[in-house]
Ligand code: SAH
């Protein structure tokens with residue numbers, strides 16, 4: 001794609017309107033272009049016949065639609081998870097995951113090529129940091145998933161060979177549509193704050209993909225300035241914070257970024273976030289056998305989160321090439337949950353292990 005042209009996916013609707021206005025085109029054309037891009041998911045100007053020829057000619061000369069070509073698409077054995085290796089204009093690659101379970105259709109999108117935070121058990125961290133994604137490269141992943149949903153219906157097997165879908169909503173399978181986006185793919189979204197927020201604005205736009213309300217969740221390793229900025233800007237997102245340990249020493253051993261943003265500063269930022277926004281935070285805890293899954297560990301997180309609006313998401317460790325730990329077994333995970341519930345009235349969930357056969361689980365994304 002010619003680098004002298006700009007990517008239409010980079011611009012929120014109002015900015016797109018202003019660009020077209022500067023070229024002398026009425027806002028009705030900008031509105032039609034927006035609906036071609038995000039309702040019809042068109043990516044060629046030939047597929048936009050209702051735009052006047054002179055508008056299309058100017059668009060073709062000065063812009064492009066940054067669809068990301070698929071280098072590889074993989075489907076999990078159970079048909080619930082689909083992973084896409086997408087190629088960026090400079091040849092770098094990222095992964096995006098489509099999940100169809102727990103009654104939801106969710107896209108897990110990446111915010112960076114690689115990640116600079118170096119969490120020891122994460123495949124993305126193990127590959128190191130290459131670069132930030134642009135807003136358009138983040139938006140293009142959601143559009144990719146929305147397109148994939150249009151062309152393919154879920155191939156769910158019969159119930160007796162299949163784990164049951166929780167809370168099935170049959171209409172979601174009749175009319176598959178992208179319902180949720182989680183910024184939990186490759187990268188640390190708050191390390192790429194501006195691009196991620198522009199992408200979020202585009203994804204939320206009610207005249208487009210309309211992923212407003214409760215539909216976007218951002219997961220951070222604990223970038224304190226980013227959390228405070230989200231709070232100050234009252235960004236309409238769900239926030240998830242990756243804790244993994246309840247003391248500074250234990251956490252820093254798993255999450256090197258904790259040296260820069262220590263646990264006490266992180267918890268103060270989380271408190272400010274919840275007080276300012278009135279929102280509950282999801283705290284993620286990757287359960288590693290013998291490392292952070294004991295009853296004492298459960299009590300430590302319970303004590304740490306006391307008085308905060310919180311829910312704990314427990315993620316049994318997924319395998320990665322660079323880390324030898326094992327996932328907590330299901331009995332121990334249940335015991336962990338019971339302590340949180342009984343002793344601290346702290347709600348928690350254990351994340352379903354899906355897509356592991358195609359390395360599409362949490363922390364498994366890398367372009368290898
Ligand atoms: N960078 C962000 C979001 C991407 S990772 C963050 O760290 O929060 C999404 C979640 O998967 C995080 O909670 C992360 O700690 C967790 N994770 C990373 N590697 C994992 C692994 N191997 N097994 C299970 N969870 C993992």
Ligand code: SF4
Nearest residue numbers: 115117119122125221
């Ligand atoms: Fe980066 Fe998140 Fe992986 Fe840590 S867990 S290395 S912050 S992507």
